[in-house]
Amino acid sequence: MTAAIECAGVSKGFPGVRALDDVSLTVRPGTVHALLGENGAGKSTLIRILTGAERPDTGTVHIGGVPLRQHTPAAARRLGVRVLPQERHVAPDLSVGHNVLLDSLPRTALRTVSARRVQERAQQHLDALGVDLDARARAGDLTAAQQQLVELARTTARPAAVVVLDEPTASLAGDEVTVLFRVVRQLRDAGTALLYISHHLHEVFALADEATVLRNGRLVHRTPVAETDHDSLLRHIFDRDVAHVRLPRRPLPADAPVVLAARQVALPGGHRPLDVEVRAGEVLALSGPAGAGASELAACLAGVRTPAGGRVELGGARLGSRTAAARAGVGFVPADRKRDALLLERAIAENLLVGPAGRGALHRPVAARRTAWAALRAGRVKADDPGRPVRTLSGGNQQRVVFSRWLLAECRVLVLDQPTAGVDVGAKFDIYAQLLDLAAEGVAVVVVSSDYEEICALADRVLVLRDGDLVAEVDGAAATPDGLFALETAPTPEETAA
Template identity: 40%
Template structure:
């Protein structure tokens, strides 16, 4: 029997969900079958997160029917869904950081001895056994927070799978994983499939989908744009379905929105004096940035209108370089200059006043303030310039917010909507708006398109181009080699906290980036 002939273990039939001013889901149907990996894709705001929350009891549908193992179902709480065998692994690790690794893994299911006391030895032994199968070799008595983000994600995965789940929903599970950990995850997914467990896999990394997924459902504007076997859908067609663009348009324009001729117009093709940016003084220079075990004499310069990329493997020092420049990482040595003037290191206030802004990698932990509105989040950094004598002008705030919501095409019911209710891509735009509102000279972008859909990604990429053409200096950090190559005029490749090489002109290729990393590793 084919998997598609099996009765779904979990099914949405014509599900609708409304929020004030927004129809998030409009008659969505999706079936998860035993032993099948089903990809759920779509732009941010397409309805993916809402559908997950309906499946897991966080939201109650306003229309349609949810069915579990062939019977009508209603999960009033996430615990109800979990009891029914539905586990979810979220992009952000949702565990207890202060508790031990073992306690997190077996929370609520701890082995107990006489008088109901937790048997710590049995718990730790079971945790070690389970985690070994996920490539996690650690002292399970340590607090979870002491592990790297990737290892924490693997603990969350192991916990979700070990509760006798019949359905496992994975929401961007590889966003914080190293390549080795990704391969371990894929092995786990194949094992789940072989055991007859249904898996729903949500990811913006399309290459991953084709490695592990059998079926695909594409959501667009809260509706199903396509559903069927993934093998029959080529990558470009999948992108066109997500964007609602003609396939011929995607083929001709590519998958990024960086201008294909900007880098060739003299906006930054080298560091010499042979033309273009070579004759212009840097808007920012970082000299000899040093922090023990983190950075080793890193030099970075960016000229007005230039996009400089930072490449390298995870842990190479890219994020640390950006944080050092903006004063968020204390240094043992080094200097930062903006327009030739020294800026006090270790002070974010001094960096912002000098015209340096950082869009952090983790927008939820270091960026947005979820309890505030879109309006408040955008205006936050610019407040000192929007009033006199400590009195802030509401009219000026409204004007600034209106300008940037329109320019960045931020989709929200109103400026007063909570920012936490927006899609990931729109949250990223809110952060960009916040820092553009202070009129920076240099914008440091750390993984600006991480975890957002291809549509929002294209809009952010187009905005980076636009800002550079307006004369803003941009430092672009990205793990996406295609994004670096198409978006940067120059690329600095980092390894082990030091600059391994600089690429410009015809050397700005994926092959040269990888070769530079490899050469340094071999040396």
């Protein structure tokens, strides 16, 4: 059978790095092939070459037996290649429907066909996929997870020979992951070849037929999934043992003062305003499906969003603007790092230091570089030179820059929305350990996460949200992944009463 994807001897260098070194890969039609490797291993670079976004230095790519001669996205699309890229690309001002059909309609049709017809057609596709979204909604108003589903619908709006998914679940939670898995299996059964990148190995075992591991740009392992296990894959990915340590829990002192408080804060869709207090040294987790209000509440607590009603207080005083919050020592790691947290064209060093404590350092380039080198040496960001634009870092390393910024800034409160999205398993445990260290030093930490394991590893207390209301409060020590899932999906008091 002709391979759906066949790349042979592919190499690609960037200044200072050999991103890919003589990589050959074959994917058969009707199979799911997992592409694994730590942050910076070369996964996205290989994807960009397969999808025509980047030209290899050497090597060839064949799609369905036909050579990809012109290395352009249009040429790859003509051969039937579709990609869901690592970073979100919805057009915020267009409707969901227009975004879904963006690649399927001729450009002129988007202007000449009535909005209603576009949206009707897109709605049919969304319904067929089982994606619960309104095609008429404005895409920019959706959460990161919902935008991800819009992009999934766009990627699958037309039949494809090859579908490439670069970390599709990085910002998805329970039900949305179920939708994604169903779509992947539908495509596979229809004969599409899928290349699937993920840092979540359980997804590999649930979906993939074969797995390939890249390390430092080289292909180091290839195996049928049925013939391997979790630990073996981890060893190939990291070439060292990754600690599965149960992180030590320290009891929260009974007299820890309240640092941050939401008073009568109203969330979109909620029936009752919320009161939330966070104490010094506490890790508070906010859990809930997309649209539940966890991200909104976190943004209010971080002072980057003004609540529709009520107020947020830091140390008893009302939290003002975003800049005032940052100056008062409130750090924020947003879910969409590329849009909200990084200056992509600016140096890694500058991006590490745009936090409040680093403000002065920006005017002292020597000090800035020294601090940045320290962060790089500590292994928190994998890069060879802090002077390079942050855009040239791999996705997971960009996330680590945003996180490290607030470690350098010495904040009083740190609010994080999906702190380990796109981060490899090794670095994830480092981030957990660092967050718990911060808490032990008295920092109040608020974490929004769609990863129940993450919540259970970190939280002193968990608030579960649904449709803008608080539906449960759980002691972190008693929280389990299954228990949180049950709470998120149980009927709300309003639903029970109805």
